[in-house]
Amino acid sequence: MSTQTSAPTDRVPHPLVVRTVALGDDDLTGLGDLAGSPFTRGPAGRRAADAGTPDPADLLGLLPADAPLAWVRRGDGLVAWGEALRVEVHGPDRFAQAERVWQEVLAHAIVRDEVRLPGTGAVAFGSFAFDEDSPAGGVVVVPSVVVGRRGGRTWLTTLTTGARLHGAPRLADVVGDRTPVHDPGEVTSTDGAVDAAGWRDVVARGVAAIRAGEVDKVVLARDVIARTQRPVDVRWALQRLADDYESCWTFSVDGLIGATPELLVRSEKGLVTSRVLAGTIRRTGDDAADVARAAILAHSSKDLEEHEYAVSSVAGALEPFCSSTNVPDVPFVLHLPNVLHLASDVTGVLAAPTGEQSHPSSLALAAALHPTAAVCGTPTQAARALIRRIEGMDRGRYAGPVGWFGADGDGEWGIALRSAQVDPDDDRRVRLFAGCGIVAASDPAAELAESEAKLIPMRHALGRGTGDR
Numbered sequence: 001m002s003t004q005t006s007a008p009t010d011r012v013p014h015p016l017v018v019r020t021v022a023l024g025d026d027d028l029t030g031l032g033d034l035a036g037s038p039f040t041r042g043p044a045g046r047r048a049a050d051a052g053t054p055d056p057a058d059l060l061g062l063l064p065a066d067a068p069l070a071w072v073r074r075g076d077g078l079v080a081w082g083e084a085l086r087v088e089v090h091g092p093d094r095f096a097q098a099e100r101v102w103q104e105v106l107a108h109a110i111v112r113d114e115v116r117l118p119g120t121g122a123v124a125f126g127s128f129a130f131d132e133d134s135p136a137g138g139v140v141v142v143p144s145v146v147v148g149r150r151g152g153r154t155w156l157t158t159l160t161t162g163a164r165l166h167g168a169p170r171l172a173d174v175v176g177d178r179t180p181v182h183d184p185g186e187v188t189s190t191d192g193a194v195d196a197a198g199w200r201d202v203v204a205r206g207v208a209a210i211r212a213g214e215v216d217k218v219v220l221a222r223d224v225i226a227r228t229q230r231p232v233d234v235r236w237a238l239q240r241l242a243d244d245y246e247s248c249w250t251f252s253v254d255g256l257i258g259a260t261p262e263l264l265v266r267s268e269k270g271l272v273t274s275r276v277l278a279g280t281i282r283r284t285g286d287d288a289a290d291v292a293r294a295a296i297l298a299h300s301s302k303d304l305e306e307h308e309y310a311v312s313s314v315a316g317a318l319e320p321f322c323s324s325t326n327v328p329d330v331p332f333v334l335h336l337p338n339v340l341h342l343a344s345d346v347t348g349v350l351a352a353p354t355g356e357q358s359h360p361s362s363l364a365l366a367a368a369l370h371p372t373a374a375v376c377g378t379p380t381q382a383a384r385a386l387i388r389r390i391e392g393m394d395r396g397r398y399a400g401p402v403g404w405f406g407a408d409g410d411g412e413w414g415i416a417l418r419s420a421q422v423d424p425d426d427d428r429r430v431r432l433f434a435g436c437g438i439v440a441a442s443d444p445a446a447e448l449a450e451s452e453a454k455l456i457p458m459r460h461a462l463g464r465g466t467g468d469r
């Protein structure tokens, strides 16, 4: 069942009936017999050696071609499909609207959860626009089937709007027909809203605004358009992203796909974590040279300044919700196949704000944190206004929160970086995005090169070859 509404709380169907059961290896390996199981047809030929042997660790291999949902890292996470409920939200209030709908659904939910881990029981996926005025708004999808894995335990959740609790679900019954994963064929790329030379000018205007004192830092982004020969099979891209960027969170929600290295917020049993990134250097492909570049990055005053703004914005936004926070004094260098980033893991212990009984949900925290200085700038309002004035495009849901949350409000929200939006009206057209933090010392040509490096993961994910990562 599917519901779309801009006045969400009126039309939520209920009750939602939720059942979570544990899965054993037998449940998963049994799927190898299914005709057309993508388990045996991993993309890019990388699983060719396993042909015929389903890989029980491969959550992504369970996904259908149609509207797959995913939040996966190092083999753990959630994959889901089907729509028990879908709600679209808009405007500055979009996070609160989503939260209200979810609470209303939960108020009428019948839940039997035999596993009781984060991500079991009722869960919803969401993705929200960067800008409150964007027509992209936001979407919350309550899937009809979820398969999750964490620390070696695997589970299946079914969610229906049927009136009563049903028997224990079996994975083989809900997996349905699976078409083989297919590659997108030839991919051509064209300029997005602003071409490369034009974007250098945008960055130069950003630097001028900083030097004029309008902002301290601004994050400017660009898009490029990829055209594929065949309709995009999102599973193809997801599998390649998860294989190549295993320290990132590979996600798919409503046509927005990517592998983000940046965790906006994870909230679990009263503990909150945020992985803040800002400050980047390209990799060369030569390990020894990259070690030297990591040292350069760790000591670059321009990148450390850029990073400090991002950390302060996250620490400042979390503080009102926490009894204590831990903010590392110095960042570490996160190595990705395409770039090196300055990174800081900020943590906190949640506390109920004064006058309230419970601490905020992960989505409410994401709303409070968004937009951080890693994707907007400092000060926030002035940077947002500058982005609107000079960037020349609508970011859509790029650089907005993407992730999932559960019935207790716990969940994980990434920042939708290194991402792409499949055009809902044309499944051979994909918008790829990348952005860069700009400070007074930024050089437009270097930022353009950095944005190209950040586009590599999605370009490669859509391609067929092994090429650059």
Ligand SMILES: C=C(O[C@H]1C=CC=C(C(=O)O)[C@@H]1O)C(=O)O
Pocket (backbone or CB within 6 Å): 219, 221, 262, 277, 278, 279, 280, 341, 373, 374, 375, 399, 417, 418, 433, 434, 435, 436, 437, 438, 454
């Ligand atoms: C805005 C993006 O990156 C942000 C996150 C990490 C590092 C960044 C940087 O070094 O510029 C950006 O602030 C993007 O990848 O699209």
